[in-house]
Amino acid sequence: MRAAVVRAFGGPEVVEVLDAEMPEPAAGQVRIKVTAAALNPIDAAIRSGAFGGDDQLGLGWDVAGTVEATGDDAGVWNTGDQVVALDYSMAKPLGTHAEYVVVDAESVAKAPTTVDAVAAATLPLNALTAAQALDVLELSSGQSLLVTGAAGALGGFAVQLATHRGIAVTGLARKSDEGLVRSLGATGFTTDGAGAYDAVLDAAVLGEAALAWVRDTGAYVGVIPGAEPASVREVRTAAVLVRPDGARLAEMARLVDEGVLTLRVAETFALDDAAKAHARLAEGGLRGRLVLVP
Ligand SMILES: NC(=O)c1ccc[n+]([C@@H]2O[C@H](COP(=O)([O-])OP(=O)(O)OC[C@H]3O[C@@H](n4cnc5c(N)ncnc54)[C@H](OP(=O)(O)O)[C@@H]3O)[C@@H](O)[C@H]2O)c1
DSSP: OEEEEESSOSSGGGEEEEEOOOOOOOTTEEEEEEEEEEEOHHHHHHHHTTTOOOSOEEOOOEEEEEEEEEOTTOTTOOTTOEEEEEOOOSSOSOOSSBSEEEEEGGGEEEOOSSSOHHHHTTSHHHHHHHHHHHHHHTOOTTOEEEEETTTSHHHHHHHHHHHHTTOEEEEEOOGGGHHHHHHTTOSEEESSOOSOEEEEEETTOOTHHHHTTEEEEEEEEESSTTOSOOOOTTOEEEEOOOOOOHHHHHHHHHHHHTTSSOOOEEEEEEGGGHHHHHHHHHHOOOSSEEEEEO
16 A cells, blocks of 8 residues: 655655555554545654654554454444544554554544545544643633634634633734634634733744733643743643544534534645645645645
């Protein structure tokens, strides 16, 4: 089967699509025939060597596809099920940017039924991260939240999930994204943050600048573990590191079908053009995810 990997760190040109052995599901795992797999900033970071790693690193964390084989004890999953999954790992020889991927059954959820697989492939990583970041903040209905990077994949889901819970959301984004951010449910919009919010979810990785916009004794959650600023003014600071969670992902898929979460695809690329997709991501300015289709 074909798979996108890196065997040397560098720019988009180091991404190779090669023939790999068909991965076999062990106990507690399923093999998914990939229909679509989103390209995320984490793939660019792994490609460039930000996390180091071994001889061959597989790319791709998000997947939408069809269960095609199951190991023993693979839970509720059967051949033919339409699913989405998060394939979490900084260092794996093969990822979701491939024709087939093996993942833990507990990372899998039924795909949303109201969108196609290309759109569904943009859900797992960023919706789970947004939900888990909101968990860290422990906000109640009526409290205020500033989401930085609100026009991005993670920030956009955070705006929608928080709004759905009755939290008063202000989105920080580029001026040209105001309409988009408000359409996601943000009642406030800012390009510079200034304010005193109960909490900040810092998807744009602004760090101390974003911490300054939290009221005394509020909460800050970052998205790069270890890079969150130190606490000041008794503001609780933490960072989220996404965890695979099939049950939570199923909840996210239901929210897609209920229209609470919307999925944004910028462009699709053939798997064989994975390097071109990385180059497009590196150009910046995207609104919506790039999705690879084997
Ligand atoms: N810890 C985890 O488990 C985890 C999981 C998922 C993602 N992440 C991280 O979360 C971050 C966001 O991911 P993503 O996929 O949502 O990225 P994304 O789609 O590129 O979104 C980032 C958004 O922030 C905007 N932005 C950046 N700096 C800004 C500024 N100074 N003012 C206004 N807007 C600004 C960007 O606008 P421009 O495009 O115009 O710059 C973009 O709209 C990445 O660093 C990613 O690696 C972490």
